[in-house]
Amino acid sequence: MTGAMSGTNRRDPGLNGRSFTAAQSFLLSSKLYWTRKMFPALREKYNGLAAKESTPPESAADVARLIANTPDYQVYAWLERHLQRFKYSGRYGLQAYHDDMREDLLASLDQADLPDGMLTLDPDLEMPRYYKAVDIHQHPGGVWSDEIAGFVYERGARSTTPTMGTRHADLHDRLVMAVDEALESDPTDIFDMACGFGKSTGPFIERYRDAKITGMDLSAPCVKLAAKTAAEAQANNIRYMQGNAFESGFADESFDLVTSTMYLHEMPPPQIEKTIEESARLLRPGGYMAHLDFFRLPDAFTRFIHYGHGRRNNEPFMEPLAEMDLAGLLERNGFKDIRIEPFAEDDGVLDEGYRPWRFPWTLITGVKAA
DSSP states (O other): OOGGGGTOOSSOTTOSHHHHHHHHHHHHHHHHHIIIIIHHHHHHHHHHHHHTOSSOOOSHHHHHHHHTTSHHHHHHHHHHHHHHHHHHHSTTSHHHHHHTTHHHHHHTTOGGGSOTTSEEOOTTOOOOHHHHHSOGGGOTTTTTSSTTHHHHHHHHHTTSSGGGGGGGGHHHHHHHHHHHHHOSSOOSEEEEETOTTTTTTHHHHHHOTTSEEEEEESOHHHHHHHHHHHHHTTOOSEEEEESOGGGOOOOTTOEEEEEEESOGGGSOHHHHHHHHHHHHHHEEEEEEEEEEEEOOOOSHHHHHHHHHHHHHTTOTTHHHHHTSOHHHHHHHTTEEEEEEEEOOSSTTTTSTTOOSOOOOEEEEEEEEOO
């Protein structure tokens, strides 16, 4: 064993398993304080300022005028940006820690250990310009450019929703439950668009064991890790492919369920439109589409906070997505029974008195007309 796997770091003797865990725990605790204490206090501050206005703020710009220059918001925003930066790129960050385990991590991805057909890579795939232009989530180099990016992304995703802690997987389980409740019968062919390292696909693999499931993502490091995880779980109903999900190359009407999780907000509007078009093309008549993303913003303050998060976390397409007419887009592509509804990633988060910060999770669903 080498590097951090054996407890030492060849590049930085101060970085080892213990110091990494301690530092990441500190960052997570800080993020929880930010989530549970600073955000509610900021909202209370805003409510006090808004109450003095003759006209209630109606837009993100109205909220910015009231609160953007206050110390409360500036400290809040600085911490949001830099806690994420430290998480990935600090001395005890995810990138440095995993980089020292590079040889062992890459060896664990040996494709010879995979069942035939479980993983298909496309070394000639051209990465879209928008995908390469930004280090999404402040992940150094994005989730595609480094061979170990899948491992770094997987570890980072564990604290995407900090209040859930080790229960973050519940988010994906809840999506499968919501889909299952909406379906009249079990799907036979499922397409998980932008599957990443397979976290979104896993619960579908477990729930629909008789289905043929395909996960596709642009990132070779991510689909390699997804396939490794599936093989270790002895899954036999999944294939992972490197590719562009909105230009999948599959035949028309190949699937009866198309899903994605946190995919739409990572693309410009033209590509979002292509994703909905591709969802409709791939579904059989009566097939079901379910995209879980960030969309429903019930008030001006929530909109202001969400747009700021997108800028601070290197997610520039969050705001354009929120401004789109998704219902109209789905209708134009032949979907019926359209629903765009708040999604509860945990118990109680949609209650009126819930105070901590959270993403505006939204489930966007529709049925392809017969």
